[in-house]
Amino acid sequence: MPPQTYTHESLGSADLTLNSILDLIVEGIWDWNGETGNVVRSPGWYRMLGYPVGVLLPDVFTWEEIIHPNEYADVMLHIEQYINGESDVYHIEYRCKKLDGSYLWIEDRARAVQRDSDGIVTRLIGSHHDIHDRKMAEEELERQTLLLQQGNQTLERLLAHKAEALEASNRQLQEQIVKVERISHTDALTRVANREKANLELTKEISRSQRYNHPLSLVFFDINDFKLINDNYGHNVGDQVLVELAKRVSLALRSIDSLARWGGDEFLIILPSSDLQQTSGVVLKLQSVIAATAFVNNIDLECSFGAVEYQQNETMVELFQRADHAMYEDKDPEAFSARKKITD
Template structure:
């Protein structure tokens, strides 16, 4: 019986030697863990890889623990424990091991159970280490460059967003400035109603519309009577306040679509789209009373002379304004009246 067991033991030793030779060929060091005794046998290649003298460290699991980089330890233990407990089918890890000179070497570590007891519990585990230091450094450098590139891209995206937002705000500010500049260019600075330039533009647009569709359009022009007397008696500041009050009162009596402007000095003009002569005449009567109310506190009554006209087919704007101006001249001869033309 003993003679039969001896060849079997020799055969087993031969298989293990073959296994070790194979592992030595494909790795830089192997380890053999007897789980019951906690004894760990490491190959000469393992010691050479880390720079330790052969068998120069205790042959137990604590030695393995002691050479793992502190930053890698928890991760490695979690993976190892997952295999031991059967929660993961393999054990494989990459981590840094401390060499004899204090430097750390990146290695890959793979292991598996190779022997079990009668209850199926693992009693032995064999693994192999491989030096991956150069490859890992290149990998980490590439990873760092990728992270730097991603960070650069994020910074560029933020910069683009900031520049886009700044450009949007600048464009908005320019648009607001342009709108304000346009408003100022079309507004009488004293009365804050439209000026002559804006009125002429609106009249041109309405005249073209009239040529195509022939709808009723009226013009109303008025001039404050004896306004020079107000400036001479009370001073120009009072005269300016009267002009502002007249503009405000008239504006409140008009529609949103009517164009009301200061024509010059104490002379004002109103463009009344879709308004026949009879309606514009009724409006002029209301404005005449309104102006009288504005001047209620003055030494002399405040009145205005009005001229009314409607657009005529074939008549130029120059002829229309001349006709209106002539009518206002006639009204000024009588004062506080409305002249139709």
């Protein structure tokens, strides 16, 4: 007897059937579109990690953020090699962060279903399979094997005690490392990222832009005539202006954007997945926010902005220089034109 087949009277009926199947599947199914950057995840994907269905943004950023730091580099290398055709198989095991903060071991498999003319993967469909119990059993087996080899139950108890003490010490050490890192990467006055953190974030976002061929933009801005504010009202008032400005700009940006104090009254904004046209809209929004803000002593604040879009294979120095020139031109177009003629 030939196998029974099923047909659907409409595309909507087929979609309903597919969505019902995805909702029942325990494994987490995902579908990445490299041309749009969009990632579709099944309800099982969310349930596996304890997240409410659909709570995360449908992009690769949310996936990268939940990968365990110890496996992040290996996972990025693995997917890059597969996307670029350097590897024929995408199959890797790593840990993902759950809603409660714990990590779950998963097995990630995927297959390319679409490539461009150069053979680069533009669409991937894959699945996450919960292998946490297996990994825990393997670790426990290794531990028990070690204890059997040692053949000493007293030593076993001693090791367990030492392990607990070591784990507690490691937790405290990790907390201190995180605290020190946070302090070292935060501007003491405005509480936004400092210059060192901005360099690290931009390096990461440039790699991400190259990996997924996503747009990336950079904005420099500073306060016009900020020296006059310090001279007329004092440095304490100037500091209050900087703090309020950083606060207002931070609130107006997306969660994936990064604001940093570059130095003095100069700030930098990193905007992933944002081309120059979109970034120009962000600049207009920030100008409106600044104009509507009641700064201390009723100071009317004006800022100059320089926005540029990252060009593939451009160095960070070149990107910074273009953003700085764009800001200088916004501040004084005639002076910038004269200076450009001299430098040319």
